[in-house]
Structures are given as C-alpha cells and as structure tokens.
Amino acid sequence: DVKVTQSSRYLVKRTGEKVFLECVQDMDHENMFWYRQDPGLGLRLIYFSYDVKMKEKGDIPEGYSVSREKKERFSLILESASTNQTSMYLCASSLVLGQNVQETQYFGPGTRLLVL
Amino acid sequence: DQQVKQNSPSLSVQEGRISILNCDYTNSMFDYFLWYKKYPAEGPTFLISISSIKDKNEDGRFTVFLNKSAKHLSLHIVPSQPGDSAVYFCAATFTGTASKLTFGTGTRLQVTL
Numbered sequence: 001d002v003k004v005t006q007s008s009r010y011l012v013k014r015t016g017e018k019v020f021l022e023c024v025q026d027m028d029h030e031n032m033f034w035y036r037q038d039p040g041l042g043l044r045l046i047y048f049s050y051d052v053k054m055k056e057k058g059d060i061p062e063g064y065s066v067s068r069e070k071k072e073r074f075s076l077i078l079e080s081a082s083t084n085q086t087s088m089y090l091c092a093s094s095l096v097l098g099q100n101v102q103e104t105q106y107f108g109p110g111t112r113l114l115v116l
Numbered sequence: 117d118q119q120v121k122q123n124s125p126s127l128s129v130q131e132g133r134i135s136i137l138n139c140d141y142t143n144s145m146f147d148y149f150l151w152y153k154k155y156p157a158e159g160p161t162f163l164i165s166i167s168s169i170k171d172k173n174e175d176g177r178f179t180v181f182l183n184k185s186a187k188h189l190s191l192h193i194v195p196s197q198p199g200d201s202a203v204y205f206c207a208a209t210f211t212g213t214a215s216k217l218t219f220g221t222g223t224r225l226q227v228t229l
Contacts, residue, residue, distance in 0.1 A: 040125070041221060042205060042222050043207075090159055104165065106162070107152075108159050110159055
C-alpha cells in the first residue's frame with residue numbers, strides 16, 4: 001500500500017519566515033510533486049522532480065523552491081512566506097512504468113499553511 | 117489560462133440516483149484523463165482514468181465517457197451513495213510530459229438521503 005506522508009497537517013507562520021514542508025514516500029517512486037489547492041482554483045502544480053537532485057518548475061513556482069536529496073523525500077521551501085501563500089499544500093508521487101508511461105499519482109494528506 | 121474546466125462547483129443528488137460530473141478541456145494534445153476524489157482533510161485519491169483511444173471506461177459504479185471532438189469528459193456514478201459525497205477533480209495529461217497533470221477546479225458532490 002503506497003504511503004505518502006507530509007510532516008505537518010497544520011502550520012502557522014509569520015510573514016517573512018522561511019518555511020519547510022517535507023514529504024516522504026515509501027514506494028520507491030521516481031516522480032514527486034508539490035501542488036497547492038485553493039478554492040475555485042483546483043490543484044496547481046508548483047514543482048516536480050523526476051529523479052534525485054532533478055527538479056522542474058510547474059505552473060506557479062514563484063516564491064517557492066524545492067529540494068530532493070534522497071529518492072523518498074521531496075521538500076518544498078517558502079523562502080520568505082507571504083500571506084498569499086496561505087493554502088493547502090499537497091505532495092504526490094508516482095511510479096514510472098516505462099518510457100512515457102506513468103502510473104497514477106498518490107497524494108499525501110496535505111498541509112494547511114496559514115501565513116499571518 | 118484554465119486548460120481543464122469544471123463549470124459546476126457543486127452538485128446535489130439523491131441517494132440511488134445517477135450523478136453526472138462534467139469536465140471540459142481546451143488543449144487538444146491531452147491524451148489521458150483521470151478523475152480523483154477528495155474528502156476533507158485528506159489527499160485526493162485516484163478513481164478512474166481513460167485514454168484518448170477509448171470513449172468509455174467502466175469500473176463498478178463509476179463510468180467515464182470521453183468525447184474528443186467536443187473536448188469533454190464526464191463521470192457517471194450509478195447508483196450514488198452518501199459515501200460518494202466529496203470533491204471530484206478531473207485531470208489531464210499527455211504522453212511524454214513526465215507525468216505532469218493539469219487539474220480542473222473541482223466539483224463538490226453531495227449525495228442526500
């Protein structure tokens with residue numbers, strides 16, 4: 001059974017703070033993703049990684065960075081948190097079955113971040 | 117630019133009846149489509165998918181229909197059950213994009229007794 005865990009369910013931070021959101025998956029998946037979910041906007045991709053130390057920008061990377069030093073762990077970093085980064089953050093992972101063939105994405109429970 | 121749209125933010129259906137959730141897309145390069153279900157305080161879970169080479173895929177009570185010419189897909193749930201009450205997201209991708217999914221805005225389904 002695939003498990004994706006996120007370090008915190010709820011987080012409250014102040015404007016300007018550096019924030020780290022951690023995600024760990026236990027199924028040896030190559031791909032990992034960070035999304036944010038906002039009402040009326042659905043899930044929007046921030047960054048993804050298809051291998052250790054590899055990363056690609058998603059649709060809304062501004063204000064965020066990521067780190068993938070180990071295959072199972074993908075971190076999202078808010079360099080200087082702002083109130084417009086208050087959101088639900090979701091991590092996901094997926095297995096690459098073959099060239100251009102992927103399995104579905106499995107999601108963690110989410111981290112609800114409030115920036116004051 | 118919203119490439120995947122779910123125009124109904126909410127839907128209410130009686131238990132036992134059919135629920136139909138709709139999704140439209142604009143990018144004709146998309147060739148694989150998925151539906152995810154999300155309960156409050158949980159991450160989305162995969163429900164059903166369809167490749168563009170098919171026009172229908174069925175899994176138990178859930179059926180997804182794809183109309184490529186209209187760039188439209190729909191999820192049918194028959195019969196609807198109270199446990200189906202959740203937010204449903206459709207998502208789209210195309211082969212060779214390293215698994216990137218583009219999600220719709222979601223439809224909140226409420227199944228009433």
